[in-house]
């Protein structure tokens with residue numbers, strides 16, 4: 001269906017494209033069911049009739065109706081697909097991130113709605129790849145940093161909870177792993193201690209990789225785990241031939257610029273979603289045009305669902321670390 005459509009490459013084209021409800025619908029259907037076989041999100045039946053005037057299906061299996069939104073992050077949202085699609089466009093293509101206030105103004109929705117859209121879309125930007133990085137002959141940078149420190153505006157109780165939860169003052173430790181010439185990953189870790197950092201390295205990096213870190217003692221012992229480990233002592237210098245972590249330094253500065261410049265404060269509970277967003281942006285930074293980044297996320301979005309309660313933690317869900 002979409003083969004005949006000229007997909008947007010710029011924001012202006014996107015606004016025009018998604019103002020057409022039929023085009024938007026056809027496009028969403030093609031992302032949701034790429035093979036063209038529409039299946040019921042409740043019972044997987046392929047027997048249904050389509051009511052074109054209302055753009056919904058009646059399933060002959062479970063005798064219920066379903067729309068393009070059922071079973072996706074759009075379900076139970078009253079906002080139209082036109083607004084959702086432009087929100088996705090703005091979020092995935094904003095280099096330093098975009099706040100819910102900016103989205104609210106751009107789309108004419110409330111800040112609360114915009115905040116919710118942002119969080120749902122970030123979920124879709126999470127790359128769940130279980131493939132390890134690196135391998136024999138590859139170079140991998142590993143570094144850690146602390147994120148946070150915006151606790152001063154918070155209510156005292158919240159402040160205290162935040163401090164005890166994160167352990168180290170009001171900062172959250174984050175580990176970054178970058179394969180040179182490949183992708184970056186960033187995860188919250190409970191502490192910077194050896195077992196926490198090295199567990200992430202083993203989970204994300206193939207044995208045989210060359211690993212470059214700073215001189216933090218927590219990285220000692222990687223050599224005994226089939227890695228080729230070299231360190232750069234930042235007290236002395238930052239680069240020694242191939243041995244440096246400048247790729248990650250660059251990623252941290254992008255991440256912190258986005259957090260400081262765009263977002264007012266990030267609670268530890270939500271931090272992993274901001275990490276996902278910046279990781280996605282970094283890994284897809286060299287795509288040819290904005291439309292390709294948009295398509296990648298839009299195609300993920302139609303397969304995932306996150307309710308408002310899950311986003312805000314108002315039900316009995318435990319906040320989980322990424323991966």
Ligand SMILES: [Zn+2]
Pocket residue numbers: 040041042043044045059060061062063064
């Ligand atoms: Zn059904």
